[in-house]
Amino acid sequence: MKFFAMNSDDAAKALANRDLTIAVFGMGKMGLPIAVTFLEAGYSVVGVDINKELVVLLNQGVAPVIREPGVEEGIRKAFNEKKFFATLSTEEALVSADIIVIIIPIIVDDNKQPKLEPLTNLMKEIGKHLIKGHLIIQETTLPIGTTERVLKPILEENSGLICGKDFGLGFSPERTYSGRVIADIITNYPKIVGGVDDQSTERISLFYDTFVEKGVIKMSSATTAEAVKVFKGVYRDLNIAIANELARIAEKIDVNFYEVRDAVNSEPAGNILMPGAGVGGHCIPVYPHFLLQNIRDLGIDSEFIVSGRKVNTSMPQHVVEKIKEELLNISRDLEKSKIVLLGLAYRGNVKEHRYSPTIDIIKNLKNTNANVWLHDPLYTKEELETIIDVKTEEDLHLILKNADCVVLLADHSVYKSITLQEMDSLTNTPYIFLDTRNIVTEKSTENRKIVKIGI
Ligand SMILES: NC(=O)c1ccc[n+]([C@@H]2O[C@H](COP(=O)([O-])OP(=O)(O)OC[C@H]3O[C@@H](n4cnc5c(N)ncnc54)[C@H](O)[C@@H]3O)[C@@H](O)[C@H]2O)c1
Structure with a gap:
């Protein structure tokens, strides 16, 4: 039985x-x-x-x-x-x-x-x-x-x-x-x-x-159990959207987002999350649409949830704008620059690229005819090339050679094994290092400009 x-x-x-x-x-x-x-x-x-x-x-x-x-x-x-x-x-x-x-x-x-x-x-x-x-x-x-x-x-x-x-x-x-x-x-x-x-x-x-x-x-009921997971996903998506929105505002008003965030979060009610290049994986970017579908069936709309999604899905374009702007600041032409993206995965040390912001960044950059390269230690060259039409190279040192702009997108452990000094010796200095994960603590030098979302 x-x-x-x-x-x-x-x-x-x-x-x-x-x-x-x-x-x-x-x-x-x-x-x-x-x-x-x-x-x-x-x-x-x-x-x-x-x-x-x-x-x-x-x-x-x-x-x-x-x-x-x-x-x-x-x-x-x-x-x-x-x-x-x-x-x-x-x-x-x-x-x-x-x-x-x-x-x-x-x-x-x-x-x-x-x-x-x-x-x-x-x-x-x-x-x-x-x-x-x-x-x-x-x-x-x-x-x-x-x-x-x-x-x-x-x-x-x-x-x-x-x-x-x-x-x-x-x-x-x-x-x-x-x-x-x-x-x-x-x-x-x-x-x-x-x-x-x-x-x-x-x-x-x-x-x-x-x-x-x-x-x-x-x-x-089963329905309330379903709501637990969907509500949590929506809550997280909106909190990431707030962090992204505040970071973009900070850039415009000449305020260091991370300095403010640390201070805000020093009291229990402060819990501003980290901004980033977008939201990936098949959970957070998907669940708000589940809820929007639920309420649409009832003739209700939620501008708030829609706006949060809009902010998060616009972040890859924001990253591309920053690349363009910073290259211009060091007098490089976007079309002639070598741009190396580090990380296809949406998160460090996880081999998952569904809805990864990296994919949107590549698509946006390709519209500008930029010379774009992609590296991810969790994927083989063949895997990367099957997933997206982009130039790849498995050897990290080789791919960084003559780069004008390096964009850190996934904080894989492997990327912590290379120092900025090593990077300086490989790239086409001065170069841009765009750290979307805020993992680098070093300052800019005359060889490299460190750029972050929110600064
Ligand atoms: N909490 C998290 O971090 C997290 C992360 C990823 C996924 N999830 C959840 O887990 C779910 C599954 O995600 P995953 O990462 O395991 O996906 P996955 O793509 O790694 O694996 C799904 C597997 O299901 C198999 N499959 C598809 N249709 C099937 C069918 N009809 N019968 C039997 N097998 C079938 C596929 O072949 C595949 O092997 C997601 O939808 C999400 O709800 C949660």
């Missing part, structure tokens, strides 16, 4: 004995570490993915390199102990599984509309193979209300089963930071849980409670 159909005593026993199998749909940068947390807790896991090569690799006990501590060892160990296998087949996974966890990405299209089809199609497929007693947990961030209003009817229609009676369904957002996903889930934060009915909330909570050290926060 599957977990949701068990009586309370049997469910408690199954949890205590870890006698349950979890199917995780989406073996990506989030799905793999999530699967490892279940394995570390003692459960068995079936990993499901549509990527054939990935499934073959996982079935050799090998996890792809995603720079997430604990993942490669966790998969290898569980595979050897026969606690883990991967499959392309929804049916095979559902036969084995008691609990189904979904963590496939939902993004927005060119018109900023959430693209739900990958998930709704998956729900149809799961519905067809659903067995009485399954418990389904959505972890992928969704527009508010999707689990109850969109996914539940699809599952019921395709399975002929009734939600809350025959199977359970709920939402439990992953609240993690790339690079420390396993620790965030197991030790750092409580798990937010909201079922579409009380029994689903109860069973999902009991499950996570067996290994999440900070415990579970039970929400009144």
